[in-house]
Amino acid sequence: MPRAGLDPAAVVAAGAALADEVGLPHLTMGLLAERLGVRTPSLYKHVGGQEDLNRRIAALALGEAADAVGDAVRGWAGRDALAAAARTFRGFVLEHPGRYAATIGVEPSGPDDPVAVAGRRLLDAFTAVLRGYRIGEHDVDHALRTLRSLCHGFATLQAARGFRWSTDVDESFDWLIDFADRGLRAMENTPP
Numbered sequence: 001m002p003r004a005g006l007d008p009a010a011v012v013a014a015g016a017a018l019a020d021e022v023g024l025p026h027l028t029m030g031l032l033a034e035r036l037g038v039r040t041p042s043l044y045k046h047v048g049g050q051e052d053l054n055r056r057i058a059a060l061a062l063g064e065a066a067d068a069v070g071d072a073v074r075g076w077a078g079r080d081a082l083a084a085a086a087r088t089f090r091g092f093v094l095e096h097p098g099r100y101a102a103t104i105g106v107e108p109s110g111p112d113d114p115v116a117v118a119g120r121r122l123l124d125a126f127t128a129v130l131r132g133y134r135i136g137e138h139d140v141d142h143a144l145r146t147l148r149s150l151c152h153g154f155a156t157l158q159a160a161r162g163f164r165w166s167t168d169v170d171e172s173f174d175w176l177i178d179f180a181d182r183g184l185r186a187m188e189n190t191p192p
Contacts, residue, residue, distance in 0.1 A: 006036065011046040012056040019057060019098025027098065029053070055115060058106045061099035062118035065092045069125040077132035079181040085129045086151050086177050093155035100156075134188040143184060150180055 011032070018035055019027045029050055033040040047053045072088035073081045093100045108116030126147055127140065135143050154176055163169050 006038065006042075006046065008046045008056070011036070011043060012053065012060055015047075015053050016057045016060055016096070016099040016102075019102065020096050021098065024054070024057075024098045024101040027054075054102050055106060057099050058102040059114035059118050061096060061103050062115065062122050064096070065089060065100070065103075066118055066121035066125055068092050069122060070128070073125060073128050079132075079177070081129045081132050082147075082181055082184070083177045085126060086147075086173070086180070089151045090155040090158070090173065093152075094159050097156075097159040100159075130184070133184045135184065136187075136190060139187055139190065143187065146183070147180065150176055 014036055015027060015032050018032055022031070029043050030040050032053070033043050036043075043053075047056060069085050069088050069092075072084040076084050103115075103119075106115055108119065110116065123144060126144055129147070130140060130143050133143075154173060157163060158169060163172070
């Protein structure tokens, strides 16, 4: 019988928190069971194993990031929306490096897969940022990939302590936002 108060959502939440603490590569079913005070086989009543746990953590992280970025950009446009989205996304990755790591390389099994649904919500939040620029429909996918690459790259490098020189990291991130804003404005109304 499953432990009282333990359900799939609680197991995934605990797994996500533990991944943030120890790093996704070090998250194991045994370590999670120990954290939850149960025997490892008990977890299989709630998740299908390590791969299933990681996929559920990925869906959770994408949903949390989508909510945070969506809330941050609401009511803003142009550079203000871009800055709000970028800073919020960066903050999420820095605060939750383990759960964010679960999102990298995970392939949705179909359009209704929770990973796909949450991923679309996050892309929708960044697409809302692009509405503040007059980007041609033919350039939206390219612009989304560029924004994701800039934000993801900076945040994951910072989370891995990849910026070890003396220049202020926040100053560099503001520079990145200005750089992206100038690029997006330069692309406004360009012919296909």
